[in-house]
Every structure is written in structure tokens, then in C-alpha cells.
Amino acid sequence: MMEIKVLGPGCVKCRGLEHRTRKAVAELGLDAQVLKVDDLIEIMRYRVMRTPALVIENRVVMSGKLPTYAELKTILQNFKPN
Numbered sequence: 765m766m767e768i769k770v771l772g773p774g775c776v777k778c779r780g781l782e783h784r785t786r787k788a789v790a791e792l793g794l795d796a797q798v799l800k801v802d803d804l805i806e807i808m809r810y811r812v813m814r815t816p817a818l819v820i821e822n823r824v825v826m827s828g829k830l831p832t833y834a835e836l837k838t839i840l841q842n843f844k845p846n
Contacts, residue, residue: 766796766843767822771807772815777830778802781816784830788837821845 770785772778782800789796801807801819810819814828818836820843831839 766794766820768796768798768840769801769819770798771801771810771812771817771819771827773802773804773807775815778816780830781818781836784833784836785818785840788833788840792837792840794840 768785768789770778770782772781782798786798789798807815807817810817810824812824812827816830817827818825818839820840825839825843
């Protein structure tokens with residue numbers, strides 16, 4: 765199962781990314797767990813300077829913006845684990 769984390773303190777963009785991510789995962793039929801991380805210490809562990817951020821399998825794949833739904837789906841579909 766793929767682990768996806770949405771990093772952010774709870775701002776509108778952070779909540780939007782979480783919502784879009786959950787929707788895209790369901791629509792794409794991915795075997796993934798989506799977690800919302802709002803703890804600042806945990807966010808800092810990823811060395812993210814701007815939120816929201818998207819972490820897939822412990823790799824930051826996007827930060828500092830709210831991607832469109834189409835962009836997010838592309839990110840999820842094209843993710844290749846290390």
C-alpha cells in the first residue's frame with residue numbers, strides 16, 4: 765500500500781490538497797493511504813519551506829502550491845518509487 769502524506773497546518777490550500785488527494789486516490793483506484801500531517805515538527809522533518817506539500821512514499825513531490833485536480837492526478841499516476 766502506498767503512503768501519501770499531505771503536509772500543512774490546516775490552511776485553506778492545505779485542506780484543499782487533502783480533499784483533492786483523497787478524491788483522486790479513490791477515482792484512480794490506487795491502493796494508498798492518505799494521511800494529513802499538521803504537526804510542525806513532523807513537517808520540518810521533510811525540510812519543506814512552504815505548504816501545502818505532498819509526500820509520496822517519504823519523498824516530497826510537490827510543495828508550496830495547490831495543484832489543479834488534473835495536475836494532482838498526473839502526479840499520482842506517474843509516481844515511480846525509488
